[in-house]
Amino acid sequence: MPELDLKTYLSQRVTFVDAALERFLPAADTRPASLHAAMRHSVFAGGKRLRPILCLAAAEACGGTRERALFAAGAVECLHTYSLIHDDLPCMDDDDMRRGVPTCHKVYGEAVALLAGDALQALAFELVARTPVTHRHSPADMVTLLARTAGSLHLVGGQVADLEGEGKKLPLEDLRYIHESKTAALLTASVKLGGMSADATPEQMQALHDFGMATGLAFQIIDDILDVTQTSEKLGKSAGKDVATEKSTYPALMGLDASRAEAHRLTDAAHAALEVFGPNGVWLRALADYLLQRDY
Numbered sequence: 001m002p003e004l005d006l007k008t009y010l011s012q013r014v015t016f017v018d019a020a021l022e023r024f025l026p027a028a029d030t031r032p033a034s035l036h037a038a039m040r041h042s043v044f045a046g047g048k049r050l051r052p053i054l055c056l057a058a059a060e061a062c063g064g065t066r067e068r069a070l071f072a073a074g075a076v077e078c079l080h081t082y083s084l085i086h087d088d089l090p091c092m093d094d095d096d097m098r099r100g101v102p103t104c105h106k107v108y109g110e111a112v113a114l115l116a117g118d119a120l121q122a123l124a125f126e127l128v129a130r131t132p133v134t135h136r137h138s139p140a141d142m143v144t145l146l147a148r149t150a151g152s153l154h155l156v157g158g159q160v161a162d163l164e165g166e167g168k169k170l171p172l173e174d175l176r177y178i179h180e181s182k183t184a185a186l187l188t189a190s191v192k193l194g195g196m197s198a199d200a201t202p203e204q205m206q207a208l209h210d211f212g213m214a215t216g217l218a219f220q221i222i223d224d225i226l227d228v229t230q231t232s233e234k235l236g237k238s239a240g241k242d243v244a245t246e247k248s249t250y251p252a253l254m255g256l257d258a259s260r261a262e263a264h265r266l267t268d269a270a271h272a273a274l275e276v277f278g279p280n281g282v283w284l285r286a287l288a289d290y291l292l293q294r295d296y
């Protein structure tokens with residue numbers, strides 16, 4: 001097996017995904033230009049593209065191709081970006097900066113930003129429905145998975161629980177529910193949609209589910225750790241906001257060392273889930289490690 005060069009792999013995948021998103025999104029001067037410029041502002045603001053990259057890697061782990069997974073990869077990035085735009089709105093987190101640039105509503109105003117998020121969510125469903133049919137998974141199955149992920153049982157539900165828990169010291173079980181709903185659910189859907197585009201077997205789908213949930217929760221725990229160990233400015237958020245606010249986080253509830261140990265335990269669980277893929281799971285494994293190693 002060639003030595004892994006994750007940096008090159010990531011940068012090639014970002015280029016591949018960005019080229020697809022460039023085609024998938026209407027041009028910035030398409031009428032109404034303000035809306036399409038706002039959608040593009042947030043989509044091309046410099047995100048890491050973790051979800052589409054995981055989607056492509058899962059497709060390849062299942063013996064498929066990245067070309068067949070491309071619509072699903074675009075879909076998860078559009079859904080993710082919609083959630084970020086809405087999360088940043090004044091009625092939610094009221095953030096000024098995202099991905100190192102001013103948030104969508106700061107540049108285009110609240111109404112257009114809200115609608116840019118809506119339009120990106122709609123585009124996500126259009127894209128996933130355009131995935132070529134496979135033997136085991138229909139586009140309707142993929143749309144259903146994305147809808148469940150986006151809806152009241154996961155992303156939106158997690159956001160409501162998060163808003164309702166603000167300023168309170170939540171029990172760990174509630175914090176875990178929020179992290180699983182807001183973060184792990186979309187990472188899991190990303191790998192499962194990649195698998196579906198590659199005609200994944202039931203055993204492979206279960207492995208991708210287990211991998212996604214473990215990696216997603218580990219990713220969010222690391223994010224909590226970074227909130228504590230790095231300045232919020234470096235994370236591209238309003239300076240001082242998170243450090244000043246009382247927040248339920250893994251480090252706050254169980255301490256830094258136990259949080260790190262939990263992230264490692266989850267990463268081990270993610271690795272174990274990949275055994276079914278043999279050598280084809282090598283990039284998913286490397287990506288899980290990358291998520292954990294963000295904690296420098």
Ligand code: GRG
Nearest residue numbers: 047048050083084086087155156159182183223
């Ligand atoms: C439906 C409004 C609404 C919200 C759903 C997903 C979500 C809940 C809110 C988004 C904000 C947030 C802090 C989510 C947690 C997941 C997370 C760490 C997102 C950041 O993901 P990265 O690091 O970001 O992959 P980039 O910018 O690189 O894509």
